[in-house]
Amino acid sequence: MAAIIEAQGLQKHFGKFQALRDISFTVNAGEVVGFIGPNGAGKSTTIRVLLGIIRGDGGQATIFGRNVWQERLAIHPRVAYVPGDVALWGNLTGGEIIDLFIKLHGGGDKTKRDELIKKFELDPRKKAKSYSKGNRQKVGLIAALSVPADLYIFDEPTSGLDPLMEMVFQEEVEQIKAAGKAILLSSHILSEVERLADKVAIIRQGKIVETGTLDELRHLTRSTVRLVAEQDPHDLATLRGVYDFTQKGAQVTFSVDNSALNTVLRAVTTLGVKKFEVVPPTLEDLFMRHYED
Missing domain, CATH: 3.40.50.300 (P-loop containing nucleotide triphosphate hydrolases)
Known part of the structure; x- marks a missing residue:
């Protein structure tokens, strides 16, 4: 072009x-x-x-x-x-x-x-x-x-x-x-x-x-994962690239570097997944990354 x-x-x-x-x-x-x-x-x-x-x-x-x-x-x-x-x-x-x-x-x-x-x-x-x-x-x-x-x-x-x-x-x-x-x-x-x-x-x-x-910039930001599993998922919080791990009722929510998604997926498959959602980062996420203290 x-x-x-x-x-x-x-x-x-x-x-x-x-x-x-x-x-x-x-x-x-x-x-x-x-x-x-x-x-x-x-x-x-x-x-x-x-x-x-x-x-x-x-x-x-x-x-x-x-x-x-x-x-x-x-x-x-x-x-x-x-x-x-x-x-x-x-x-x-x-x-x-x-x-x-x-x-x-x-x-x-x-x-x-x-x-x-x-x-x-x-x-x-x-x-x-x-x-x-x-x-x-x-x-x-x-x-x-x-x-x-x-x-x-x-x-x-x-x-x-x-x-x-x-x-x-x-x-x-x-x-x-x-x-x-x-x-x-x-x-x-x-x-x-x-x-x-x-x-x-x-x-x-x-x-x-x-x-x-x-797409290029989204590789630099984190996706949000929402998970409900039969087994205790707390070990996921120790994985490299996982941040802000929280639990509300049966659902856990955390953010994950895109480069760590494969590692998270392999770990999740052993937990008996009932619900698994991955929400890609938005432009606002990227914007705030540069402007938050």
């Missing part, structure tokens, strides 16, 4: 504060990359550097093989971007603003625009000053999804949307991906990233601390 975004060792200072320490990741065509981390971790700063809004202090980044700062004007016509809090002109209607955004981008699909207005249940006749945060986000999403682009950058795009509208957004992202477009999705909604992303990059204190596909 062709690399659309390539970032290597990006750094950014604001005075004495180092917002970005070492940001390195790639986004390929036809790929959704989830960019996750808490508020203040550096997600939006990274995106602003990639968009050429601010200049990095170190490292390098390219989009479509072009330098994101020196050639940003050549990059922008092929990029659609939605920030986490869309600012609008209060005295214009939502429909007027969508059309203005589309025109500023160089044109778009009016049929697609009308379809999205209906899907997102937006009243385009109301003035923007009467819109809630969720409706302001809808304006930005509709405009971005109505224009032709090869790269879509979403920075907390569903902030303020209800769950039904989040599903509409997710369906649209899946269509974009199927069309071979590249997507960078910054979000704190882990279930959204888990559903959409082919791989994730976890940022902590301005540094990428983990990257990879969900």
